[in-house]
Amino acid sequence: MIEILNMATALATNVVLLFLGVQAFRVFRRQRRPRLIINRAYSADIEAPCLISNMSYEAVYLSAVFCALEKDGRWLSSEVTDLAPEQQGDEESHFSFQGPVPPRHFYRFSGFDALIRHTLAEHGHSFDSWRSVESVEIRAVAIYGNEKYPLGVYRRFAIVPRQQSAVLIPASVNTGRFSRRWHQHRIRNWFGELA
Numbered sequence: 001m002i003e004i005l006n007m008a009t010a011l012a013t014n015v016v017l018l019f020l021g022v023q024a025f026r027v028f029r030r031q032r033r034p035r036l037i038i039n040r041a042y043s044a045d046i047e048a049p050c051l052i053s054n055m056s057y058e059a060v061y062l063s064a065v066f067c068a069l070e071k072d073g074r075w076l077s078s079e080v081t082d083l084a085p086e087q088q089g090d091e092e093s094h095f096s097f098q099g100p101v102p103p104r105h106f107y108r109f110s111g112f113d114a115l116i117r118h119t120l121a122e123h124g125h126s127f128d129s130w131r132s133v134e135s136v137e138i139r140a141v142a143i144y145g146n147e148k149y150p151l152g153v154y155r156r157f158a159i160v161p162r163q164q165s166a167v168l169i170p171a172s173v174n175t176g177r178f179s180r181r182w183h184q185h186r187i188r189n190w191f192g193e194l195a
Contacts, residue, residue: 034060034144038155038175046113046130046159046166050138053106058145060101066139066190067115071125071132077193078119080109101142112136112157112168133159135171139190152178152187 035055040048054060068077082098101107109115116136117127137156144151156171178186 034058034142034147034151034177034179036060036140036142036151036153036175036177038138038140038153039170040112040157040168041108044167044169046116046168047111048168049111050109050115051106052101052109052138052140052153054101054103056144057103059103060151061143062098062101062107062140063143063150064098064141064191065109066194067119068137068139068193069116069119069133070135070137075193076119076123076125077190078122079194080115080118130159130166131161135159136168141187141190147179149179149181149184150187152183152190154178 033056037051037053037055039051039053041051042048052062052065063081064079065081066077067080068075113130115138116130116133120127120130120133135156135158137154139152139154142151142153153175154177155175157168158171160167160169178184
């Protein structure tokens with residue numbers, strides 16, 4: 001009887017240790033995984049600033065940011081990394097940013113309208129043609145710690161015109177990400193779309 005009790009105790013101990021080991025591995029893996037979030041701030045209007053938040057446990061080096069517009073069934077893309085600052089009231093705000101983003105911090109871009117205006121201008125369209133833009137997709141390429149491959153994140157917002165302005169509606173709840181080796185061709189395509 002004592003042998004059966006000892007075996008049951010040993011088995012229960014091993015099950016508990018296995019459970020704790022799996023939980024510790026999950027926590028470790030979650031802490032090592034880069035997490036960037038792209039969102040709009042303050043309101044849903046087209047003038048709302050774009051935010052890129054670093055929810056990772058380490059700093060992330062933001063190396064490139066793109067704005068892609070779906071207009072008349074085709075995509076127009078431009079790089080908006082480190083453009084000249086624009087004046088917004090008393091506060092100076094940059095279109096974009098290249099450099100480290102500390103953990104649990106965010107970088108505030110100019111409004112979506114400024115990013116759309118820049119992309120339209122790069123492709124020879126006037127800003128008045130923004131009403132034919134169906135959606136805007138913000139894309140970012142970042143480097144996280146000693147990861148072998150760069151991280152690509154993207155989020156699309158549908159543009160719904162309203163009287164004089166428009167409303168941005170996220171196409172998905174989460175920010176999409178490309179971090180695996182087989183995703184690298186998609187990140188390279190973002191750079192190739194600029195040509």
